[in-house]
Amino acid sequence: MPQPAFGSKSLFILSFFALITTLNLELAIPLSDPKSPPSPQGVTLTAVGDLVMHMPVVNSAFSAKTHRYDFRPIFQEIKSQLGAADITVGVLETTLTDEHHLQSGYPRFHTSYQLAEALRWAGFDLVFTAHNHALDQGVSGINSSLTHLETVGLPATGTRQSSQQKPYYIMEVNGLKLAFFSYTTLTNGLNLPSARRWALNTLDFNKIGWEILQAKAAGVDGIIMALHTGNEYARYPSPADQQLYQRLCALGVDVILGSHVHVIRPLEKVMIKDPFSTYSKTCLIAYSLGNFLSNQRWQYSDCGLMLTLHLQKKLWPPGLEIKLLNCTPLFVHRDYQGYRILTVAPPEKPDPTPASALPTPLQEKLREVWSDTEEILFDWPGGIKQLHPPFF
Numbered sequence: 001m002p003q004p005a006f007g008s009k010s011l012f013i014l015s016f017f018a019l020i021t022t023l024n025l026e027l028a029i030p031l032s033d034p035k036s037p038p039s040p041q042g043v044t045l046t047a048v049g050d051l052v053m054h055m056p057v058v059n060s061a062f063s064a065k066t067h068r069y070d071f072r073p074i075f076q077e078i079k080s081q082l083g084a085a086d087i088t089v090g091v092l093e094t095t096l097t098d099e100h101h102l103q104s105g106y107p108r109f110h111t112s113y114q115l116a117e118a119l120r121w122a123g124f125d126l127v128f129t130a131h132n133h134a135l136d137q138g139v140s141g142i143n144s145s146l147t148h149l150e151t152v153g154l155p156a157t158g159t160r161q162s163s164q165q166k167p168y169y170i171m172e173v174n175g176l177k178l179a180f181f182s183y184t185t186l187t188n189g190l191n192l193p194s195a196r197r198w199a200l201n202t203l204d205f206n207k208i209g210w211e212i213l214q215a216k217a218a219g220v221d222g223i224i225m226a227l228h229t230g231n232e233y234a235r236y237p238s239p240a241d242q243q244l245y246q247r248l249c250a251l252g253v254d255v256i257l258g259s260h261v262h263v264i265r266p267l268e269k270v271m272i273k274d275p276f277s278t279y280s281k282t283c284l285i286a287y288s289l290g291n292f293l294s295n296q297r298w299q300y301s302d303c304g305l306m307l308t309l310h311l312q313k314k315l316w317p318p319g320l321e322i323k324l325l326n327c328t329p330l331f332v333h334r335d336y337q338g339y340r341i342l343t344v345a346p347p348e349k350p351d352p353t354p355a356s357a358l359p360t361p362l363q364e365k366l367r368e369v370w371s372d373t374e375e376i377l378f379d380w381p382g383g384i385k386q387l388h389p390p391f392f
């Protein structure tokens with residue numbers, strides 16, 4: 001027997017479509033686009049290099065009056081710039097302790113926990129803890145560092161107290177979800193007990209690839225990686241360094257913040273095949289941001305680089321839009337008052353500190369930092385050609 005034109009099956013299909021249409025009208029955004037639309041304002045991210053806590057720096061923060069360490073004056077001049085970004089990150093290249101008599105500098109760093117308070121105060125939102133000094137005080141050093149950071153409300157990634165914690169850190173700001181990774185290729189010959197290998201992120205492409213997949217599955221829009229690697233004091237990345245960074249970009253990392261070599265290195269924007277789509281994507285590489293704070297008083301190591309990026313979700317081609325907003329040379333100044341991290345203004349524009357207020361040797365030093373920075377950043381294929389926007 002032939003079926004009627006509108007049998008029960010056809011009626012069911014029609015009602016189903018009617019239901020979908022109704023739902024689609026009521027829930028237009030979730031059905032048409034399961035992800036939230038791109039945030040119009042995006043996120044600003046400020047990144048600096050290594051905090052290498054040599055004892056002269058630590059001792060300068062000690063107050064004989066209060067018997068406390070107050071590191072805040074070191075960051076006084078740069079605090080407003082660190083605090084201006086939505087997210088500010090840096091590399092905490094030491095371990096933290098509340099047993100002040102156990103403090104030490106190179107080669108086994110152990111610093112007063114009061115540094116964590118100062119970093120929070122200065123505007124840091126996250127610190128990277130995977131570096132060649134992470135194991136200086138063994139597992140207990142990792143644990144005490146993370147406990148003190150947690151106490152002041154400063155998140156960290158790169159080391160873990162529990163294998164249940166994620167090996168990366170996800171932050172969502174203005175609707176943009178970012179995953180922060182911190183990895184090191186070096187541990188100064190120190191090893192974790194085999195049962196606790198997970199406590200420090202050491203470079204492993206399979207592990208990183210798997211973690212990127214997990215982060216993407218969690219809806220992350222961008223992957224930012226701090227990478228501690230390279231030959232110290234070498235001002236340019238080696239071909240092996242370049243290969244390593246590009247391989248990480250090819251795995252899906254969007255921004256790589258290099259550290260460890262105690263000098264700044266070039267910036268580079270590379271186009272690479274996006275492993276998560278059929279399109280190409282941009283990856284921003286900072287081969288090294290240098291020292292943010294240290295007692296290395298010589299040329300190229302007494303300075304660093306502060307980058308501010310604007311990150312925004314883009315729908316087409318899908319991915320992360322990365323814009324370099326600011327690239328600022330930094331100098332670690334030391335005088336009878338202690339250490340101060342200063343931003344270096346262009347020689348023709350002596351801001352923010354009036355030139356007349358600075359002693360002549362310091363003015364000369366700042367000019368040297370500026371020109372050394374230009375030399376490294378400009379003299380690199382694919383790098384930037386000026387120290388103001390547009391950079392690329």
Ligand SMILES: [Zn+2]
Pocket residue numbers: 093131132133228259260261
């Ligand atoms: Zn290092």
